[in-house]
Amino acid sequence: MVDLRVELAGIKLSNPTVLASGILGDNAALLRRAAKTGFGAVTTKSFTIEPREGYATPIIAEVKAGLLNAVGLANPGYKEIKDILPKARVNGVPIIVSLAGSKIDEFVEMAIYAEDWGADIVELNLSCPHVSMMGMDIGHDPAFVANLVGELTGVIETPVFIKIGLTDNYMEVVSRALDKGAAGITAINTVKAMAINIYAKTPVLSHRYGGLSGPAIHPIATRVIYDIYREFKPPIIGIGGVEAWEDAVEFLLAGATAIGIGTAVSKHGLTISKVVSDGIRTYLEREGFESVRDIIGYVHRK
Amino acid sequence: MVDLRVELAGIKLSNPTVLASGILGDNAALLRRAAKTGFGAVTTKSFTIEPREGYATPIIAEVKAGLLNAVGLANPGYKEIKDILPKARVNGVPIIVSLAGSKIDEFVEMAIYAEDWGADIVELNLSCPHVSMMGMDIGHDPAFVANLVGELTGVIETPVFIKIGLTDNYMEVVSRALDKGAAGITAINTVKAMAINIYAKTPVLSHRYGGLSGPAIHPIATRVIYDIYREFKPPIIGIGGVEAWEDAVEFLLAGATAIGIGTAVSKHGLTISKVVSDGIRTYLEREGFESVRDIIGYVHRK
């Protein structure tokens, strides 16, 4: 029997699948359900200091190669972590708390709170492509990210992951964050995009711009994971268009330690985690590996 | 009968479809065939000073949402323009000559040559994501692009288009290029990506990295076209994942004047140009427009 367990900065996962942030994740019942259904870890929706309504519908546009979303970081505000986390915890499945803010102070306040209420990992959303002054707008600045990570690792002991998107300088951002003590990298977030309805003659999303996810971004994510592993070999949660176990294996070989799943939850339901981890198991058996850890970053060994 | 004619910086196209650079385009017979098959204009493969063999195969990797390529700018060298252009010209279909280089001198030399041999438009490939010291490596630097365009518009009269890819600062690059006299923008090139074969446990492409094209990048291209039109309203050749007339209309509404088609040529053959322009015609008729020009940038008018 092959071993599917992986560790993310000391946090033990029974298998490498992770529910990606923003997918069903601002509600304790849903996180709990995801954890029970087989995810190795679950990530909360990104919390902000104040509750956010999010954007008006349409917040979703289906496109040929994936999905656009502009949810607008809808969340009940970080104070809810206190109610959500204890209820969400089940079977020892680790909970990754995602945070989004525009200032270092905000992140510090939220991170301490998340740690107090039991977050296993704090993930900094530095890459949401559709909310101004947050996410991508701050995450592409290496100096800001370095300061932010430095501050946070000074005040909390919980491992800090930064979640990056597709920018020109992600390698510099990652390098600076790791230098300052980031425990790992989550890559990638959605890519800024737009869909126009040709009969309505207007962008579909109420926010006009949205983040592209799904199969469309999978080869881009593979590249980013490959780059980061090659250079820094940190723990990586690889995310982007994973909708079958083969996609997950591709990320593992490129260097991901764990595999985030988002959009595919809509197509296949939460059981996608089981399908993916079973597929990884069969692959490992057939290819003669004893542990999933044996294939992490494998393509770099050749 | 609706009017499909458009103009790109004074160059007249019988319909808005354009064969994208690198697609069958370093050979006179193929350019001629494309022009005959119905394209409103054809773009050559990017020429470089020296002939280039390109990368070893595999140069192509098929992915779920599109195609990766790392052809490596294989081309016979710009001196061939002399042989290719006269033979390629047919039915008055304009020929866009694409150029790639690493230094301003190189571009100047090639651009003059292209003009001498009858190029209708010179397109600067500032965005190939898989050849170092060319394309993307130089195209993300606004100062370099400004100088380059300034020099070129000083020495040739042929309209100069810059072809951009997905970078953080494409708006600045476009702004500087237009300031210096660029006649238009071609957007977008492929997005750097990777595909790994999970049984071979190695990247598929011999060059490892490749450019992602096809449906995957369509919503990203829509966003870039939308941004550029909103801000600058230059002539835009919109490219990225157009494989049906609906995709083309989306680009027109976003602000493109002409529609480049690449990857879809593989799926549908060169007749894709007819299929797309016929579809646009029917759409215009049904929606009550007299000319394709009436819908260029239409979403911005609301």
Place this chain on the structure above:
Amino acid sequence: MSYRVGRVKGVYAHTSLLKSLTIELEDDLNIIPGQFLMVWLPGYEEIPLSPSYADQNIVRLTVKGVGETTKRLISLDTGDRIYVRGPYGRGFDLDKPGKYLLAGGGYGAAPIIYSAYKLSKLGNQAVYVEGAKSIKEQLFIDEARKLGLEAILVTEDGSSGIKGLITDYIKQIIGEFDILLGCGPEPMLIKLLNMCIESGVDCQLSFERVVKCGIGICGSCVLGDRGLLVCYDGPVFNKERLMDLSFKEVV
């Protein structure tokens, strides 16, 4: 493209705020009663609606104007465009054998009357009960009768049919049925559920939550403490599923 474009073919005003729109789509759509469409009016929001009838490329939407989008919807004219994606979610299972009691409250009667069409086609026995504030807001009693069903109207003000709440009436007759299909305001649904639990009658009830994505990804439509999703696991839930939930929010 993800949206289908439809044209309004006809508008029937039940009241000034409650209308049925017949939509013609370009292609056929296969919708199970109880499933919903995401309906978008550019410039307004996109909202979930459960058709009150559908056949091939025809869909009928019965809409109550409660806010900006629904009010805009009921002001549409013949020929206007409407954008839909879907169908999404799980509808009513009408294949179970037995005698059906159909209970629709307010615009909740929409998926119920559509179920009546399907049930009468399947030859299943069914009685249609509709609850409304007054006779003016009554929706599908005539239609149900034309289908050959016994149809009972219950009005709160007694302006027609039986006076009272639909739940009180149903309490009296529920014992005669094998299965109840219900859609309407949540307090009505909770009462129906409790009734069915007590009387041992099977049931399938359609619930509402704020549906934003419609495809089971955003989490906004969560129902109850087991994390059920109205848009993905529902909107129609069967008795077993519902018995698992604690409905503190409403009872």
Place this chain on the structure above:
Amino acid sequence: MSYRVGRVKGVYAHTSLLKSLTIELEDDLNIIPGQFLMVWLPGYEEIPLSPSYADQNIVRLTVKGVGETTKRLISLDTGDRIYVRGPYGRGFDLDKPGKYLLAGGGYGAAPIIYSAYKLSKLGNQAVYVEGAKSIKEQLFIDEARKLGLEAILVTEDGSSGIKGLITDYIKQIIGEFDILLGCGPEPMLIKLLNMCIESGVDCQLSFERVVKCGIGICGSCVLGDRGLLVCYDGPVFNKERLMDLSFKEVV
């Protein structure tokens, strides 16, 4: 994933540089004779090969070691993995009625013998002619006979069969046939084409160019001044198409 993974099931060495590999794939593949696969050996290049036999999940490749990749291919052992995508391109049209003359030169006999299998299944009349340097490089004469076909070997050194060039022999007999299928070195193909034009015999010939993408996008496999693509419009071209071309390059 775009590649299918195959395993080498058997290797038959015709000579030390010319071998046939039987490949077992995980799924069935439907390949028309004359179509090609892009065959990739990680660490080496990806090259086009036209199977010499295919049935369900079995593909036989007949490969001549001419460079790095083909030499690596012929050194594979049973159990080794091989990666293929395709089939691509247009193969032979074997549905035309008439008497077929099959002409294969060197490893060009590969798609020709595969055509022979299909033709004999279809019950079409066919004669198989193979050209080789010497008896040692002879490939499929026995196989063709087992299929019940008349099979004639033409060797350049006369070590077996008829001595001479395959084209000289074919010139003598072509008049008896309605249609010729040919694959082999380009000078052979040009001669065959000219013969067919002169004698009024129909023909389909398979050409080679450097195939890089295999999907009609890179332009590397262009043939002639009308911009035909070997990988997309070919590799098999019919007489009408070929008559349009000027083959200055080779004649």
